[in-house]
Amino acid sequence: MKPSSHPALLLGLICLWTSLASAAPSPSASAIDEARAIAARGRSQYLAGDAAAALATFHRVEALDADNGEARYFLARIAGENAARENTSAQMIQAVSDAWQRPGPSGESRPAGAMPGRASPLLEKLERIVLPTVNFTGMELNRVVNTLSVVSEEFDQTGTVPKGVNIVLLDRAGPGPMINITLRNLPLKRVLDLIADSAGYQYEVQADTVVVRPGGDQSVLETRFFPVSRSTVLRMTGQGGPRAASAEAGPLAGGGRPPPPMSVEGEGQAIRNFLQLAGVGFESVAGSSLAFDGSQLIATQTPRNLERIRNILSRYHEVRQVEIEAKFMEVQQGALEELGLQWNIAKKATQHSGARVTDYVTSNRSLSAAFNSSSSGVQGGIIRPRGVIETSDGGTAVTDEINLPIVNHPPAIPGTNNLGLAASPLATITGILGEFDVNAVVRALSQKSGTELLSAPKLTVLSGSQATITVAQELRYPQSFGQVQSQVGTGSASGGGSAGVAITAGTPQEFTMRNVGVELKVTPTVEEDDNSISLDLNPKVTEFEGFVEYGGQSVAVSGGTTVTVPSGFFQPIFAVREVTTKVTIWDGATLVMGGLTREDVKKVSDKVPVIGSLPGIGRLFRSRGESTQKRNLLIFVTANLVNPGGALKKHATASAVSGAKPGRLDSDVPALTSTPAGE
Numbered sequence: 001m002k003p004s005s006h007p008a009l010l011l012g013l014i015c016l017w018t019s020l021a022s023a024a025p026s027p028s029a030s031a032i033d034e035a036r037a038i039a040a041r042g043r044s045q046y047l048a049g050d051a052a053a054a055l056a057t058f059h060r061v062e063a064l065d066a067d068n069g070e071a072r073y074f075l076a077r078i079a080g081e082n083a084a085r086e087n088t089s090a091q092m093i094q095a096v097s098d099a100w101q102r103p104g105p106s107g108e109s110r111p112a113g114a115m116p117g118r119a120s121p122l123l124e125k126l127e128r129i130v131l132p133t134v135n136f137t138g139m140e141l142n143r144v145v146n147t148l149s150v151v152s153e154e155f156d157q158t159g160t161v162p163k164g165v166n167i168v169l170l171d172r173a174g175p176g177p178m179i180n181i182t183l184r185n186l187p188l189k190r191v192l193d194l195i196a197d198s199a200g201y202q203y204e205v206q207a208d209t210v211v212v213r214p215g216g217d218q219s220v221l222e223t224r225f226f227p228v229s230r231s232t233v234l235r236m237t238g239q240g241g242p243r244a245a246s247a248e249a250g251p252l253a254g255g256g257r258p259p260p261p262m263s264v265e266g267e268g269q270a271i272r273n274f275l276q277l278a279g280v281g282f283e284s285v286a287g288s289s290l291a292f293d294g295s296q297l298i299a300t301q302t303p304r305n306l307e308r309i310r311n312i313l314s315r316y317h318e319v320r321q322v323e324i325e326a327k328f329m330e331v332q333q334g335a336l337e338e339l340g341l342q343w344n345i346a347k348k349a350t351q352h353s354g355a356r357v358t359d360y361v362t363s364n365r366s367l368s369a370a371f372n373s374s375s376s377g378v379q380g381g382i383i384r385p386r387g388v389i390e391t392s393d394g395g396t397a398v399t400d401e402i403n404l405p406i407v408n409h410p411p412a413i414p415g416t417n418n419l420g421l422a423a424s425p426l427a428t429i430t431g432i433l434g435e436f437d438v439n440a441v442v443r444a445l446s447q448k449s450g451t452e453l454l455s456a457p458k459l460t461v462l463s464g465s466q467a468t469i470t471v472a473q474e475l476r477y478p479q480s481f482g483q484v485q486s487q488v489g490t491g492s493a494s495g496g497g498s499a500g501v502a503i504t505a506g507t508p509q510e511f512t513m514r515n516v517g518v519e520l521k522v523t524p525t526v527e528e529d530d531n532s533i534s535l536d537l538n539p540k541v542t543e544f545e546g547f548v549e550y551g552g553q554s555v556a557v558s559g560g561t562t563v564t565v566p567s568g569f570f571q572p573i574f575a576v577r578e579v580t581t582k583v584t585i586w587d588g589a590t591l592v593m594g595g596l597t598r599e600d601v602k603k604v605s606d607k608v609p610v611i612g613s614l615p616g617i618g619r620l621f622r623s624r625g626e627s628t629q630k631r632n633l634l635i636f637v638t639a640n641l642v643n644p645g646g647a648l649k650k651h652a653t654a655s656a657v658s659g660a661k662p663g664r665l666d667s668d669v670p671a672l673t674s675t676p677a678g679e
Helices: 003-023 029-047 051-064 069-099 121-128 141-154 188-199 230-237 242-253 264-277 303-317 617-621 649-658
Strands: 130-140 167-169 178-187 201-205 210-214 222-227 289-292 296-301 321-347 357-361 379-384 387-390 396-399 402-407 427-433 436-455 458-462 467-481 485-488 501-504 508-526 532-550 554-558 561-565 569-578 581-586 590-593 598-607 622-642
Touching (some): 029 051, 121 178, 121 188, 130 141, 130 188, 141 188, 178 188, 188 201, 201 303, 222 303, 264 289, 264 303, 296 303, 321 467, 458 467, 508 569, 532 590, 581 590, 617 622, 622 649
Parallel strands (some): 167 210
Antiparallel strands (some): 130 178, 201 210, 289 296, 321 436, 321 458, 321 622, 379 402, 379 561, 387 396, 508 532, 532 569, 532 581, 590 622, 598 622
16 A cells, blocks of 8 residues: 555544444433432442442443443543553562572672771861870879870861860869879770779760769769660560570470560669670769660769660660571482283182182282381271071071271371372273183383472561471370270170170370471571671471370170270371571671481382292383382571661662662562661
C-alpha cells in the first residue's frame, strides 16, 4: 500500500466507527433505572469486600447501560486492584525461586573503624596534646597547674581556637602539696591523671576549663537525671546478654524454668553494682546515691563521677540490634534398582495324596526382606484348639478352633519415605516341567524420588540476645504406659458358649514433645568497631528413624484358651546432627554451614550356589538390589546491623551519602520501613 493512501483509509475507518456508533440503539429509561439499582448493589458488594461479586454486578450494569460512569469507575478500580495483587503475588513467588540461589562470599574488606567520639571537645583536646617532657621536682601544685596550662598552648597542634587548655586549681587551703614527677611523651590528660593521683586531688573537665579540686570535697556533689532505654537496662543488668543466656541454659537443661524478670528495685541495684565495678564509687563518696524509676537514673555524685556515668550510658545508649536471615536448603534424593527371581519347584500332587511335596525353593531375598523396618510390631493372638464340652442337657458339643491374631502396629508418621522397602513382584510365571510344577516370581523395579525444602526465616534481635529459629514437625509421644491386662474367663457351658476374653491395652501417659527438623540458635554480638558481628551458632538437625517396642508379651491361659498380647510400648528413635561454632563476620556478610550430609546405601546380592555362578543362565538364579538415600543440608546465615527505624545501617549510610531514601532494602521492592528524621 502506498503512503498516499493512508489518510483515505483512516478517514474511512472513522466514518465506519461513527456510523456503527450512531446505529447502536440507546438504552431505554427503564434500562437506565435498572442499571442504577444494580450499580447500587454492586457498590455495596465492593464496600463489603466481595470484589468478585461486585465485578460481575458491574458487568451487568455495563451491559444495560454502556455509558454508566459508576460502572466504568469501579470496573477500572477492581481491574487495577487485581493487577496489583497479581503483581505482588508474582513478585513473592519469584522471591522463592530467587532464594534457591546460593549466596556467594562477600569478599569485601572493611577496615575496623574508630570508635565514635562520645567525649566533650575539651576532653578530646587533652587526649591529643602530647607533652614530650614533664619534670617537676619539689614544685607546689598551683605552680604545676599554671605551668601545664601555659605549656599546653605551646604543644597544641589540634588547630582549634583558642589554643591550649585552661587549668585552674580551686583549693582554699593554699597552694597545694609538693609535686615530684618526671614523665615523657604522654598526653596531657594522662599527665593530669598521674599528678592528681599523686597529690590526692581530682579534676573535672568542664565545657571550657579543667578544674582541679582536693579529693573528697563534699561541696561539689551534684544531682543529674539520665534517661535510659530498655535495651540499655537489659545490657547493663545482664538480662539480654550472654550471661542471661547461660543462666537460662542451666535451669532448662535440668528441667527447670528460666529465672523470672527483675523488678525495678532489682534492676536499680544491678545498675548500681555495674557502675561501681566500672569505677564510679558510691561507697567511697559520702552522700552519693543512685535511684532508678524504670525509665531514668537519678544520680547524686561528684562532677567527675557524673561524667563517668554519662560516658558509660552514652556507650550503652546506642541501640544495637541485628537482623538475622537464615536460609535452609535441604535436598533429598532416593534411588532404587532391584532385579531378582524366586524359584519354586514342586512335585505334582498324586491322586492318593492330597498335598504337594516341595522339592526345591530358592531363598534369594528382596530389599524389603533383607532390611526390616525397625517399626514393625510383635503379633499376638487368641488360640484355642478344637474340643468337646458338655452341654446343659447332659450331652456334648464340639467347639470350633479359634486362632485370632492380635497385631499392635506402631503409629504411622506422615511424610516418611520408605523407598526400596516395598518392591512388589513384577510377574509370576507358572508352568509344568515333566512331573514338576514350576513357579517363578520376578521382582524388577527402578524407582527414584526426591524432595527439596527451602526455608528462609528472617528476624531482628538485640545484640547479645539469643534468637531461635525452628523449621520442624512436632512429634508427641508418651513417656510411660499403663499396665497391660488380659483375662480369660471360664465361660458358660450352656448353649455351647465359649470362654470370655478381656484385653486392656496399656494407656499412654506423660506425653512429651520433640521437634523433628531443623533448629538454629544464634546469639549475635555487635563488636566495638560497629562493623563486625560475632555469632554464637548452634544448628541442630533431628530426624525420625522409627519406633522400637519395649517390654515383653502378656500371656493369659485358662483351660485350653491362650491369649498373647503384645506390649505395645513403642518409643521413637531419633538421629541428631548438631554443630556448635563461634565466628565473627562483617556487617552484611553471609556465613555458610555445611557438612550436615547423610547417605544411606542398602545392597542385596544373593545367588544360588554353583548354578548362580554359571555364565548366562546363572543370572536367573541371582538377585540384586540397591537402595540409596542422599541428603544434603546447607545453612546460610546473614547478619545485618539494623537501626531502630528498621533500615539496614549500611543502606542508611549509603543513603546519607547518595541522597536516596532510607529504608529501601533493594531496587525492586518498595520501602517497607522508614527511618525517623535525625538518624
